[in-house]
Amino acid sequence: MTHPKHDKADDLAELKEVITADGSITFHNPKYDSEYHSRSGAEEEAVKKYAEQSNLAELAKTEHSIRILDICFGIGYNSAAAIDAINAVDPKCSINVLGIDNDPQIIAKIQDVNSKFLSYDKIKKLSKNKINEKQHWVKEDNVQMMLFINDARIVLKMLAKENNPALRFDAVFLDPFSPIKCPELWTEDFFKDIRMVMKKKAVLVTYSCARAVRDNLKHAGFIVKDGQCIGRRGPSTIAVN
Numbered sequence: 306m307t308h309p310k311h312d313k314a315d316d317l318a319e320l321k322e323v324i325t326a327d328g329s330i331t332f333h334n335p336k337y338d339s340e341y342h343s344r345s346g347a348e349e350e351a352v353k354k355y356a357e358q359s360n361l362a363e364l365a366k367t368e369h370s371i372r373i374l375d376i377c378f379g380i381g382y383n384s385a386a387a388i389d390a391i392n393a394v395d396p397k398c399s400i401n402v403l404g405i406d407n408d409p410q411i412i413a414k415i416q417d418v419n420s421k422f423l424s425y426d427k428i429k430k431l432s433k434n435k436i437n438e439k440q441h442w443v444k445e446d447n448v449q450m451m452l453f454i455n456d457a458r459i460v461l462k463m464l465a466k467e468n469n470p471a472l473r474f475d476a477v478f479l480d481p482f483s484p485i486k487c488p489e490l491w492t493e494d495f496f497k498d499i500r501m502v503m504k505k506k507a508v509l510v511t512y513s514c515a516r517a518v519r520d521n522l523k524h525a526g527f528i529v530k531d532g533q534c535i536g537r538r539g540p541s542t543i544a545v546n
């Protein structure tokens with residue numbers, strides 16, 4: 306697997322808006338020559354692949370507090386879809402989201418996005434509300450979100466080192482660019498760190514069904530299942546701790 310070519314000019318290249326088949330917006334990233342979502346529907350992908358498959362609506366029937374780790378936050382659709390799904394069941398459920406993305410440019414782009422998600426105003430506030438260069442934060446109604454602008458491997462090492470059982474996650478969204486374009490976020494070591502910060506029986510959901518990804522998840526200790534096929538030929542992947 307190869308890293309995408311990278312030089313300084315790439316960092317400044319324009320993220321181009323793309324309209325997907327469900328009418329929702331995504332972007333094209335020139336550095337990775339990749340889009341942030343499937344062309345078949347960006348918001349649909351967030352709902353069906355991430356919010357629904359992590360069973361958050363079911364969890365909201367019994368839990369008063371839910372913690373979500375959104376790795377590769379991008380324009381925040383996965384978190385927004387999850388918050389909407391939980392609020393539809395119990396608007397009093399306390400929701401904690403920890404998002405991670407290493408690119409401040411895409412976080413700034415959130416201000417240009419109009420989304421159908423009811424909670425998207427909170428994502429916009431998060432993108433604006435900087436504590437410092439590396440952290441954004443918002444707390445409103447039942448939702449608290451922290452966003453780290455950093456390499457996900459560094460943040461996961463830090464969280465795994467803290468190893469605080471009270472801060473473990475109920476669901477993890479893993480949404481990097483493809484294993485070819487972004488191999489560093491699909492490794493067994495990275496998956497082991499993610500597992501350390503998850504509750505027992507918590508799920509990690511991701512769009513990839515690549516054999517190497519699933520092998521790495523298994524070697525890291527997850528039980529791996531097929532998710533639904535949405536907008537692409539293969540199934541997505543659900544990994545249970």
Ligand SMILES: C[S@@+](CC[C@H](N)C(=O)[O-])C[C@H]1O[C@@H](n2cnc3c(N)ncnc32)[C@H](O)[C@@H]1O
Binds near residue numbers: 383384
């Ligand atoms: C497929 S997009 C994520 C789309 C996002 N989940 C959404 O709903 O908009 C992949 C994201 O991974 C981020 N990324 C790439 N390498 C990263 C790294 N090492 N650590 C953290 N984020 C990274 C990119 O900046 C990009 O926003």
